[in-house]
Amino acid sequence: MKISALLASPSELTDTASSKCAVVLMTRIRLARNLAGHSFPGWCKEAQREAVLERCREALGAAAPMKRSVNVPVSELTELQKQILVERHLISRELSGSKHGGGLVINRDQTCSVMINEEDHLRIQVLRAGFQLKKAWSQIDSLDTELEGRLDYAFDPALGYLTACPTNLGTGMRASAMMHLPALVISSQMEKVVRAVNQLGMVVRGLFGEGSDASGSIFQISNQTTLGESEEAILKRLGSVLQSIIEHELNAREKLLEADAAKLFDKIGRAYGILQNCHQLSSSEAMNLLSLLRLGIDLGLFPETTRALTDRLFIEAQPGHVQAAARNELDSSQRDALRADNIRTEFAAIARPDFSLHQKS
């Protein structure tokens, strides 16, 4: 499969209507794996990196779950293609910047992507819309087992899977959920939540990982430690932390409605107005407005069918996706205009919010 065809075809994130969960946008699990007898990518000579790339691409090409996938060296991708892949959370910024020996294998429905020669030889990732820790784990576990039949993984009985950074030793597993937490943000409780989550051994990051901001009130929550606990135990612990964050978010929404519904509805109504009428829209403003709209859907102000649209626009409002939809290269203000055009068109048919449901009570 060609990368251009892949980017144009339906993907788990942009075309799924199945994300029923109000708070968790998507679930991801990644495994860090390395080949025995080879230096880690960051300490490797170029020739050795190329050799690892070939071995891994062959093994992945032969693995049943990755049949008919895109399987390319990073050097064959354009800057724009790489940016789109980053925006879809299929590759990291680090891999997109790699010069030699980087590779990438992505399956057709874009639920599974494998980065070759990023920080580790292999970074296997499974991504699922909604709250799907178990499903994601069983998918990644079986691909990993199949790969292990073809590749000699670096493994130590005491330290587990050996990784370039000791923070990934053991299971090499990082599981995360992308959570939409607008009410916790509006009621200024995020700092408290972050602190509590940290104490439970989990990490909170922005939308695009380390150092990114949390525009759109979207946060990534993942396990911090990988050694000394089985995959199942980590997932169980993470699952219960996520569950309690969901409860806190839902409580915060109830409280906001009780305390000052008008203020909240005003925010959502204004967001709707802007999305329907804007002519200049930056990606971070788009994220914040879409976030309020999604909150409106959760509160029943908009029909449930609008959810797939907002979730798709979270991705399509990103700069790379806007650029990809244009014929020629745009500067940032032209992008803001095109983004506004696209979103205005999408929202033209969306009915006004129905506040009556809440006014009765």
Place this chain on the structure above:
Amino acid sequence: MASSLKCDLCGKSATVHLTQIVNGKMHKVDLCEACAQAKGVTDPGGFSLADLLLKASLNPEETTLGTECPTCGFKPSDFKKLGRFGCPQCYRTFEGMVSPMLDNMHKGTRHVGKVPHQAIERRTLIERVTELEGALAAAIKTERYEDAARLRDELVQARLAASTSAAQSAGARATPARS
């Protein structure tokens, strides 16, 4: 009384005293102004890593600090720069440096999760062949022909097992990558 506390790194009198609780264990570090600056301890965000690195260098098993990984040429000073190791073998080479780091870093210090059984079995079979080849050569050299006959039979079995296992992965590798 401040003079009684010495910098853990250089021995000058310490003015920065840090206490951090990680996984329910208390860790104390005393530093002089200069070392605290140098280690980035004054930046709260960067402290955790600094703590890890400090603990590693304070480890009495300083013997490992002069060594170099025989497999990849990695040195402990490279870890301080990069925060990552050079190759899987480094974890053996720098064991003395790794184990104190792990105390603070993870929930436990021993792996309890998934094990790559197929990969391990494959490697064990290949090691077994090498071992038997050595033993057979030694037996012939010392004219222990009964032993040699037994070792030869075992070697045939082991080679067969290893080649079946290798053929599986070689077969996998021979399939061209799709794009």
